[in-house]
Amino acid sequence: MRARPSPAAEAHGQSPPAPANKASTRSRGKLHEQRALRFLAGKGLKLVRANFHCRAGEVDLIMRDRQGCVVFVEVRYRASGHYGGALETIGPVKQRRLRLAANLFLNTKNWQNQPCRFDVVAITGGGPGQADRLEWIRDAF
Numbered sequence: 001m002r003a004r005p006s007p008a009a010e011a012h013g014q015s016p017p018a019p020a021n022k023a024s025t026r027s028r029g030k031l032h033e034q035r036a037l038r039f040l041a042g043k044g045l046k047l048v049r050a051n052f053h054c055r056a057g058e059v060d061l062i063m064r065d066r067q068g069c070v071v072f073v074e075v076r077y078r079a080s081g082h083y084g085g086a087l088e089t090i091g092p093v094k095q096r097r098l099r100l101a102a103n104l105f106l107n108t109k110n111w112q113n114q115p116c117r118f119d120v121v122a123i124t125g126g127g128p129g130q131a132d133r134l135e136w137i138r139d140a141f
Helices: 007-011 020-043 090-111
Strands: 046-054 057-064 072-077 115-125 133-137
Touching: 020 046, 020 057, 020 072, 020 115, 020 133, 046 090, 072 090, 090 115, 090 133
Parallel strands: 072 115
Antiparallel strands: 046 057, 057 072, 115 133
């Protein structure tokens, strides 16, 4: 149930505070992005930029592999695989937005001619007493 603003706040056009779970969802997302970053760094990728925001959207991680390829990484987490895994949440609309954001990033760096790819790090919760499953999909789309 959503909290209603106090009568005084309602009179001044103020909305109720954001639900606490919204902030915790963001902080959990950052933790999973950091986990993905550590994993990819362990595989030899170097961070170029985290959380690139632009009018087209956001790219979670931008990295370079050992061959110099620019790697745009989308990190997805699902608490469980009961309703589909994390990878299934990246549909055609999200892919298009990531491509647009990547193109804008490449233009800002004057890297239009650099090889690039889109990877996904999908993390699916394992449930009580079980480890999460982290899956790295290179060239996901």
